[in-house]
Amino acid sequence: MTKKLVVIGAGMASGRMLEHLFEDAPGNWDVTLFNAEPRGNYNRLMLSPVLSGEKTFAEIVTHDADWYDAHGVTCRFGERVVEIDRAAKVVVGEKGEVAYDKLVVATGSDPFMIPLPGHDLDGVIPYRDLEDTERMMRLSETPGARAVVIGGGLLGLEAAAGMAARGVDVTVVHLMGHLMERQLDEAAGYLLRRALVEKGITVRCAANSKQILGENGHVKALLLDDGTELPCDLLVMAVGIRPSVALAKSAGLAVGRGVHVDDQMVTSDPDVLALGECVEHDGAVFGLVAPLYDQAKVLAETLMGRAAAFRPKEVATKLKVTGCDLFSAGDFAEGEGREDIVFRDPARGVYKRLVLEGPRLVGAVMYGDTADGAWFHGLIKDREDVSEMRETLIFGPAFQGGAQADPMAAVAALPADAEICGCNGVCKGRIVEAVEGGAATIEDVRAVTKASGSCGTCTGLVEQVMALSLGDDFVMPTAKPVCGCTDLTHEDVRRLIKAQELKSQPAVWQELGWSTPNGCHVCRPAVNYYLLADWPLEYQDDPQSRFVNERNHANIQKDGTYSVVPRMWGGLTNARELRAIADAADKYGVPTVKVTGGQRIDLLGVRKEDLPAMWADLNRAGLVSGHAYSKGLRTVKTCVGREHCRFGTQDSTGLGVRLEKRLWGAWTPHKVKLGVSGCPRNCAEATCKDLGIVCVDSGFEIGVGGAAGMDLKEIQPLVKVATEGEAEEWSVAFVQLYREHAKYLDRPYKWIAKVGMDWVREALSDPAERAALVARFDLSQTIYQKDPWAERAEPAQARRFQPLADLTLEAAE
Amino acid sequence: MSWIDIGAVEDIPLRGARLVKTPVGCVALFRTGENEVFAASDRCPHKGGPLSEGIVHGRAVTCPLHNWVFDLETGRAQGADEGSIPTYPLRVEDGRLLIDGEAVGRRAAA
Numbered sequence: 001m002t003k004k005l006v007v008i009g010a011g012m013a014s015g016r017m018l019e020h021l022f023e024d025a026p027g028n029w030d031v032t033l034f035n036a037e038p039r040g041n042y043n044r045l046m047l048s049p050v051l052s053g054e055k056t057f058a059e060i061v062t063h064d065a066d067w068y069d070a071h072g073v074t075c076r077f078g079e080r081v082v083e084i085d086r087a088a089k090v091v092v093g094e095k096g097e098v099a100y101d102k103l104v105v106a107t108g109s110d111p112f113m114i115p116l117p118g119h120d121l122d123g124v125i126p127y128r129d130l131e132d133t134e135r136m137m138r139l140s141e142t143p144g145a146r147a148v149v150i151g152g153g154l155l156g157l158e159a160a161a162g163m164a165a166r167g168v169d170v171t172v173v174h175l176m177g178h179l180m181e182r183q184l185d186e187a188a189g190y191l192l193r194r195a196l197v198e199k200g201i202t203v204r205c206a207a208n209s210k211q212i213l214g215e216n217g218h219v220k221a222l223l224l225d226d227g228t229e230l231p232c233d234l235l236v237m238a239v240g241i242r243p244s245v246a247l248a249k250s251a252g253l254a255v256g257r258g259v260h261v262d263d264q265m266v267t268s269d270p271d272v273l274a275l276g277e278c279v280e281h282d283g284a285v286f287g288l289v290a291p292l293y294d295q296a297k298v299l300a301e302t303l304m305g306r307a308a309a310f311r312p313k314e315v316a317t318k319l320k321v322t323g324c325d326l327f328s329a330g331d332f333a334e335g336e337g338r339e340d341i342v343f344r345d346p347a348r349g350v351y352k353r354l355v356l357e358g359p360r361l362v363g364a365v366m367y368g369d370t371a372d373g374a375w376f377h378g379l380i381k382d383r384e385d386v387s388e389m390r391e392t393l394i395f396g397p398a399f400q401g402g403a404q405a406d407p408m409a410a411v412a413a414l415p416a417d418a419e420i421c422g423c424n425g426v427c428k429g430r431i432v433e434a435v436e437g438g439a440a441t442i443e444d445v446r447a448v449t450k451a452s453g454s455c456g457t458c459t460g461l462v463e464q465v466m467a468l469s470l471g472d473d474f475v476m477p478t479a480k481p482v483c484g485c486t487d488l489t490h491e492d493v494r495r496l497i498k499a500q501e502l503k504s505q506p507a508v509w510q511e512l513g514w515s516t517p518n519g520c521h522v523c524r525p526a527v528n529y530y531l532l533a534d535w536p537l538e539y540q541d542d543p544q545s546r547f548v549n550e551r552n553h554a555n556i557q558k559d560g561t562y563s564v565v566p567r568m569w570g571g572l573t574n575a576r577e578l579r580a581i582a583d584a585a586d587k588y589g590v591p592t593v594k595v596t597g598g599q600r601i602d603l604l605g606v607r608k609e610d611l612p613a614m615w616a617d618l619n620r621a622g623l624v625s626g627h628a629y630s631k632g633l634r635t636v637k638t639c640v641g642r643e644h645c646r647f648g649t650q651d652s653t654g655l656g657v658r659l660e661k662r663l664w665g666a667w668t669p670h671k672v673k674l675g676v677s678g679c680p681r682n683c684a685e686a687t688c689k690d691l692g693i694v695c696v697d698s699g700f701e702i703g704v705g706g707a708a709g710m711d712l713k714e715i716q717p718l719v720k721v722a723t724e725g726e727a728e729e730w731s732v733a734f735v736q737l738y739r740e741h742a743k744y745l746d747r748p749y750k751w752i753a754k755v756g757m758d759w760v761r762e763a764l765s766d767p768a769e770r771a772a773l774v775a776r777f778d779l780s781q782t783i784y785q786k787d788p789w790a791e792r793a794e795p796a797q798a799r800r801f802q803p804l805a806d807l808t809l810e811a812a813e
Numbered sequence: 814m815s816w817i818d819i820g821a822v823e824d825i826p827l828r829g830a831r832l833v834k835t836p837v838g839c840v841a842l843f844r845t846g847e848n849e850v851f852a853a854s855d856r857c858p859h860k861g862g863p864l865s866e867g868i869v870h871g872r873a874v875t876c877p878l879h880n881w882v883f884d885l886e887t888g889r890a891q892g893a894d895e896g897s898i899p900t901y902p903l904r905v906e907d908g909r910l911l912i913d914g915e916a917v918g919r920r921a922a923a
């Protein structure tokens with residue numbers, strides 16, 4: 001006797017379930033299939049290839065009219081089920097009722113639409129079905145059409161890539177710091193972003209949508225909370241899905257995030273079963289088809305009265321965008337007792353990361369070369385013990401032999417036109433030519449090409465290029481790498497950041513083959529500095545890559561309190577400022593007030609929580625941060641000079657103030673102190689500063705490279721100039737040259753010892769070069785000359801200085 | 814165990830840390846680049862440096878005072894240095910941070 005089966009939803013899960021059922025028990029069931037979409041089952045995954053034009057809709061239909069006919073399925077397509085009457089065992093469709101013996105709920109999920117103002121405008125769509133897909137396809141018929149996609153996950157990126165392939169100008173707006181953050185780590189996210197940008201897609205990460213703007217009821221632009229407007233003709237929201245449970249819920253079935261089912265796919269009503277994205281099994285909900293197919297098999301077995309149980313297993317993700325080869329499986333984020341194995345091949349744009357927990361592989365992320373994905377996925381699913389092959393695991397199944405990561409990969413990957421020697425503009429290809437022409441030593445190469453002949457900081461790179469060309473004939477001198485994360489030296493890293501135009505931390509980690517996911521406390525602050533110094537506009541300073549003093553803009557003391565030092569320009573202050581400092585000292589109970597060697601006042605022993613309020617008070621009196629904690633301009637010490645002193649030859653105080661106002665706020669490789677003395681009696685001790693100016697009757701003698709710390713150094717003469725304006729120009733140009741070339745944490749005197757004073761003099765003696773250095777300095781100052789106290793005294797920032805919670809207080813509730 | 818909600822994951826900067834005051838002393842919450850969160854004592858066993866002010870890299874933090882590096886999962890100092898910091902049970906649920914009140918000496922709220 002045939003029984004009546006009603007299925008709500010003709011989706012991927014129910015289609016597969018019906019196949020099993022008809023195969024194993026033909027003729028046992030009289031099936032009625034409802035679908036809200038005006039069509040039958042098709043392969044939803046393949047909407048993306050339809051969108052990009054690689055497939056037609058007809059090719060992705062999985063069950064056609066003949067198939068339904070052959071199996072006697074009554075199709076009620078385009079008809080939504082509005083009610084389930086469980087007492088009467090009847091399903092109510094928009095066009096009438098159908099009775100059931102068994103009912104299957106397979107309603108899938110609903111795309112989540114962020115309730116932004118304007119989300120109901122025409123032209124704001126999700127990405128879920130053929131209608132949405134066709135809407136996007138039609139957009140490309142309008143020349144110059146623009147689209148914005150909110151959401152940089154799997155769906156959003158497939159939508160973006162599909163529209164871009166049809167010539168639409170697409171911008172992806174993603175809330176998180178990198179794309180597909182649930183499946184990918186930052187490094188893989190960087191490579192993916194790079195590939196999408198190459199396809200002409202604009203990607204904005206860490207971007208928060210605020211409002212959708214419309215015109216005559218149609219979408220016009222997306223407004224971000226930083227005020228940016230992104231004009232668009234269509235806005236696709238792909239930010240997530242919610243199990244579609246409204247129908248089941250109103251029928252009184254047990255529902256949590258999804259419709260509750262047991263291992264047999266039966267809901268809280270024994271005659272109602274459910275599967276697909278609408279269900280919740282053992283606390284989990286679903287978003288990929290692999291587990292749904294398992295559910296389909298189990299549900300069919302249950303209907304046939306056989307024992308079967310659904311067991312969830314690890315799923316893997318692939319993105320269906322041509323040219324973006326990525327793979328992610330298992331869990332590479334949360335958990336305890338884990339270890340990473342990282343492999344990067346900059347030449348091929350490959351990144352692989354395996355996450356191990358004890359002897360087992362628990363997660364894998366790969367970009368660029370995913371051939372071994374299935375193998376790793378298998379190891380994860382089967383929970384295999386991999387300790388035996390741990391050393392070579394990352395090279396995949398074909399390579400259980402013992403390959404080594406190549407320390408010279410980054411240099412090998414450089415194109416021939418990458419500039420190796422910045423001073424003399426020598427590119428890699430030129431050095432290779434020289435070697436092929438017979439140059440066998442670094443001196444030979446220097447003689448032929450001039451590479452590394454000037455400041456010399458590129459010597460390491462030149463040698464690596466030689467080693468690559470000469471093979472075993474060349475013995476590389478051993479240079480000291482930055483840290484254990486890389487084989488490159490600071491100088492190599494700096495040059496490569498410039499030559500390859502690396503503008504983000506993930507770009508550096510990947511293109512230079514870092515062996516850790518995000519560096520360490522040694523390399524990260526250095527790389528952060530190099531990036532912000534070379535790309536002031538493109539790179540965003542990362543507070544989490546800074547040492548505590550720079551992050552909190554105050555000096556941490558040995559007892560964990562901080563010191564606060566307001567700036568006193570050229571050592572000048574006045575009664576109003578002094579009063580404000582005294583008031584702050586009283587108000588915040590500052591235990592120690594000290595006059596520093598840099599001619600200003602240090603308030604020591606301030607608690608972290610008090611910093612923002614104290615800064616705000618000092619700000620109100622016109623005082624700004626003295627950067628007494630930073631690798632940047634500290635002080636410009638001056639003497640009273642011509643204005644008050646009988647020996648004074650020039651206005652040394654005035655010049656000092658002028659220099660400090662110009663230079664403050666700039667980050668440098670290490671701290672920088674200046675001094676200006678009004679005559680050779682040198683009361684401002686200018687001759688032991690990083691840059692010291694001694695005024696004489698005929699002008700200004702500028703010297704550099706002094707120090708009065710662990711090493712005591714006298715400045716070396718740089719130049720003598722006639723006017724204050726020139727003195728300022730040379731000073732700024734020198735600071736910029738130092739910013740652009742020195743190794744992180746080298747004071748100017750150390751850097752000068754490496755590159756030579758002659759080189760510094762020569763570099764600065766060319767007026768055009770000097771002007772260019774000054775222009776680059778000023779450009780950087782447009783970003784970085786900001787009072788950090790004022791920024792951090794703002795409430796949102798100030799919160800960071802408070803404890804997240806205080807559990808020592810009694811609970812208020 | 815008694816889980817206490819102490820804030821949202823987003824309140825801690827990526828690769829950064831925040832403090833929680835508890836009866837057993839200051840506890841630092843570290844958020845790694847991969848979005849994992851760990852709870853451990855804020856006090857470095859070397860000379861008491863505030864670990865929440867250190868640089869977070871991989872699953873480790875470097876003390877800001879003299880660069881001891883601690884594994885955030887085990888609390889043990891890495892490399893040649895010997896010592897360890899207490900770690901505390903922490904759960905993340907729907908983006909909220911839940912710390913075990915008993916472990917940090919807070920009697921369960923009645």
Ligand SMILES: Cc1cc2nc3c(=O)[nH]c(=O)nc-3n(C[C@H](O)[C@H](O)[C@H](O)COP(=O)(O)OP(=O)(O)OC[C@H]3O[C@@H](n4cnc5c(N)ncnc54)[C@H](O)[C@@H]3O)c2cc1C
Binds near residue numbers: 128
């Ligand atoms: C563009 C796109 C690309 C994707 N790519 C991938 C991928 O690469 N890999 C992967 O694993 N997954 C992918 N997915 C996810 C995958 O498609 C889903 O997991 C799968 O389709 C879910 O199947 P389902 O049967 O539960 O729901 P669906 O396939 O959504 O079917 C549910 C059906 O029920 C109908 N319905 C709902 N309510 C009612 C009602 N009250 N009455 C009648 N009918 C109703 C709906 O109209 C719908 O047709 C993708 C999804 C999309 C949208």
Ligand code: SF4
Binds near residue numbers: 642652677679
């Ligand atoms: S350096 Fe010369 S001008 Fe300046 S205070 Fe001393 S004596 Fe006077």
Ligand code: FES
Binds near residue numbers: 857858859876880
């Ligand atoms: S106090 Fe932490 S390393 Fe010294």
